[in-house]
Amino acid sequence: MPSYRDFHRESIDDPEGFWRREAARIHWETPFSDVLDRSNPPFARWFCGGRTNLCHNAVDRHLAARAQQDALIYVSTETGIERRYTYASLHAEVNRMAAVMRSLGVKRGDRVLIYLPMIPEAVFAMLACARLGAIHSVVFGGFAAPSLAARIDDARPALIVTADAGARGGKVIDYTPLVDEALSRAQHAPAQVLLIDRQLAPERLKAPYIVDYEPLREQYFDAHVPCEWLESNEPSYVLYTSGTTGKPKGVQRDVGGYAVALAASMEYIFEGRPGDVMFTASDIGWVVGHSYIIYAPLLAGLTTVMYEGTPVRPDGGIWWRLVEQYRINLMFTAPTAIRVLKKQDPALLRAADLSSLRTLFLAGEPLDEPTAAWIGDALGKPVVDNYWQTETGWPMLAIQRGVEALPQKLGSPGVPVYGYDLRLLDEHTGEPCASGDKGVIALGYPLPPGCMSTVWGDDARFVKTYWQSVPGQHVYSTFDWGVQDDDGYVTILGRTDDVINVAGHRLGTREIEEALSSHAAVAEVAVVGVNDAVKGQAAIAFVVLRDAGAVDDPDAAKKLEAALAATVDRQLGAIARPARVHFVSSLPKTRSGKLLRRAIAALAEGRDPGDLPTIEDPAALVLIREVVMGRG
Numbered sequence: 001m002p003s004y005r006d007f008h009r010e011s012i013d014d015p016e017g018f019w020r021r022e023a024a025r026i027h028w029e030t031p032f033s034d035v036l037d038r039s040n041p042p043f044a045r046w047f048c049g050g051r052t053n054l055c056h057n058a059v060d061r062h063l064a065a066r067a068q069q070d071a072l073i074y075v076s077t078e079t080g081i082e083r084r085y086t087y088a089s090l091h092a093e094v095n096r097m098a099a100v101m102r103s104l105g106v107k108r109g110d111r112v113l114i115y116l117p118m119i120p121e122a123v124f125a126m127l128a129c130a131r132l133g134a135i136h137s138v139v140f141g142g143f144a145a146p147s148l149a150a151r152i153d154d155a156r157p158a159l160i161v162t163a164d165a166g167a168r169g170g171k172v173i174d175y176t177p178l179v180d181e182a183l184s185r186a187q188h189a190p191a192q193v194l195l196i197d198r199q200l201a202p203e204r205l206k207a208p209y210i211v212d213y214e215p216l217r218e219q220y221f222d223a224h225v226p227c228e229w230l231e232s233n234e235p236s237y238v239l240y241t242s243g244t245t246g247k248p249k250g251v252q253r254d255v256g257g258y259a260v261a262l263a264a265s266m267e268y269i270f271e272g273r274p275g276d277v278m279f280t281a282s283d284i285g286w287v288v289g290h291s292y293i294i295y296a297p298l299l300a301g302l303t304t305v306m307y308e309g310t311p312v313r314p315d316g317g318i319w320w321r322l323v324e325q326y327r328i329n330l331m332f333t334a335p336t337a338i339r340v341l342k343k344q345d346p347a348l349l350r351a352a353d354l355s356s357l358r359t360l361f362l363a364g365e366p367l368d369e370p371t372a373a374w375i376g377d378a379l380g381k382p383v384v385d386n387y388w389q390t391e392t393g394w395p396m397l398a399i400q401r402g403v404e405a406l407p408q409k410l411g412s413p414g415v416p417v418y419g420y421d422l423r424l425l426d427e428h429t430g431e432p433c434a435s436g437d438k439g440v441i442a443l444g445y446p447l448p449p450g451c452m453s454t455v456w457g458d459d460a461r462f463v464k465t466y467w468q469s470v471p472g473q474h475v476y477s478t479f480d481w482g483v484q485d486d487d488g489y490v491t492i493l494g495r496t497d498d499v500i501n502v503a504g505h506r507l508g509t510r511e512i513e514e515a516l517s518s519h520a521a522v523a524e525v526a527v528v529g530v531n532d533a534v535k536g537q538a539a540i541a542f543v544v545l546r547d548a549g550a551v552d553d554p555d556a557a558k559k560l561e562a563a564l565a566a567t568v569d570r571q572l573g574a575i576a577r578p579a580r581v582h583f584v585s586s587l588p589k590t591r592s593g594k595l596l597r598r599a600i601a602a603l604a605e606g607r608d609p610g611d612l613p614t615i616e617d618p619a620a621l622v623l624i625r626e627v628v629m630g631r632g
């Protein structure tokens with residue numbers, strides 16, 4: 001194996017040669033003629049003329065060598081159900097689902113909107129779409145009707161697949177009334193909805209447009225549906241971004257490039273080997289779920305564990321017991337989940353036999369140092385932070401242990417991943433930043449295979465939003481802000497719209513959050529900027545304490561506020577000191593655990609937070625409003 005540096009260099013200097021070699025990881029029904037078509041920047045087309053199929057590569061291709069190996073292990077602590085599917089039985093289920101979809105008129109190029117909880121049928125449905133050449137668009141189950149309607153109108157699906165209900169923390173969430181409301185709001189509602197009846201909802205809707213899956217599955221029990229061989233650049237799916245920073249964008253992905261990129265990432269980043277067991281605790285509605293619950297582990301011949309439930313039910317030891325029971329080798333989740341587990345009894349972690357586990361991967365939001373240190377010590381295994389976006393589909397920054405196990409640096413997700421020409425640029429001049437200087441994280445053209453090919457139905461938005469925001473440069477902007485050290489390690493400082501300007505000083509809210517969370521009393525924190533007549537902007541902090549009782553009396557609160565201010569002074573200087581610290585019992589987050597800073601900032605300025613994604617705990621938002629108005 002070459003050194004990381006040489007490996008990365010080669011991928012940038014000779015992308016054609018580099019990716020031609022990697023393309024051999026998947027089956028091509030028709031070989032490609034060109035590795036890369038750069039004739040129409042910023043668009044890039046990978047493996048032109050090649051024909052392949054994601055479902056064939058994820059399922060059928062493994063039948064020869066691993067038909068009896070588990071492909072999918074399903075565990076629900078909500079329903080108590082456990083199911084195992086070998087590659088052979090997964091193949092059979094996907095064929096049934098594909099035959100049912102085909103009988104309902106779904107064909108190549110059609111969109112199928114999948115609004116499902118974490119059940120195996122969601123995997124069958126996604127793979128069935130891939131098999132038929134239909135484009136899936138998975139919408140996170142539990143999104144409210146208006147969000148669902150907006151996605152229906154953007155994707156214009158030929159079919160919706162849903163279930164009677166989802167379940168979370170022991171509560172049943174009826175889906176059919178949500179779907180019904182979304183359909184009546186939408187302009188482009190499909191004629192039919194395929195329903196997976198889990199018999200969870202006491203009374204599900206019996207609208208005439210609803211078709212039951214079970215009888216059709218019986219009817220097509222022995223069906224064989226051939227894979228459609230798609231040109232590498234045909235769309236495989238559309239997935240909407242979380243909407244943390246604005247109107248969600250329909251990220252469109254290709255077929256061949258995605259398959260190659262994911263298969264390669266399993267070796268170089270995740271060190272996953274055929275036969276390994278991988279547990280990605282995320283949701284199929286997010287990109288981490290698409291890439292690392294479903295496609296990547298299956299493409300590489302692993303066993304994937306799909307989990308419906310929370311990390312703390314029946315108790316905070318459940319994930320660790322899963323590791324023991326299924327001999328899980330690789331685990332992947334978000335820092336939020338670890339922060340939740342950190343509040344649990346550490347004995348629960350020690351009680352499980354974690355000897356099978358090799359590495360824990362974390363992504364999706366900043367991994368603060370205390371959390372990284374805690375989980376690293378508790379597990380005694382490498383914890384690999386990795387940074388990416390819905391748009392890229394796979395990591396941009398990571399320690400690539402399968403290439404070279406470079407040392408970790410706390411607070412940094414690591415170095416640029418091969419294929420990514422990642423640069424830090426001055427947001428005003430577009431000039432490269434010197435190491436140590438803060439800049440926008442940008443990617444040079446072309447983006448590597450697996451990244452978004454365009455915004456669904458809106459090429460102009462793809463060009464304008466992503467490629468024309470750094471002055472004077474034709475680069476892709478991540479809209480994240482970071483700093484790179486002399487060894488190439490990048491630290492994420494937050495999103496570009498999280499930068500605040502205090503008396504002429506540009507500060508990242510993330511840096512202030514890091515400083516505050518280093519104080520032992522702090523469990524979680526959000527910092528936002530609000531308008532300030534004197535300084536332009538001022539930082540306001542919302543802090544969740546480990547022990548809420550610590551600020552029961554006003555004097556104690558004052559004291560702690562002063563101690564927190566002193567912590568910031570020490571680490572960043574007095575200029576970064578928050579003008580006000582509010583103590584709250586929870587922070588508003590999306591279901592994927594992302595802080596809703598934009599909404600918090602709006603409330604902190606007394607504005608209306610506007611359109612919001614589904615919030616994990618809506619009461620948290622009310623709380624912010626109240627403390628800001630002095631009633632908290």
Ligand code: ATP
Nearest residue numbers: 241242243244245364365366386387388389390492
């Ligand atoms: P929208 O683009 O609609 O506002 P979103 O950006 O929240 O939504 P995602 O694509 O799910 O939607 O999130 C990607 C973002 O999450 C990154 O741009 C970055 O801000 C953050 N992020 C992801 N991984 C990390 C990480 N390891 N460290 C720090 N931040 C991360």
Ligand code: MG
Nearest residue numbers: 241245389479
């Ligand atoms: Mg984003």
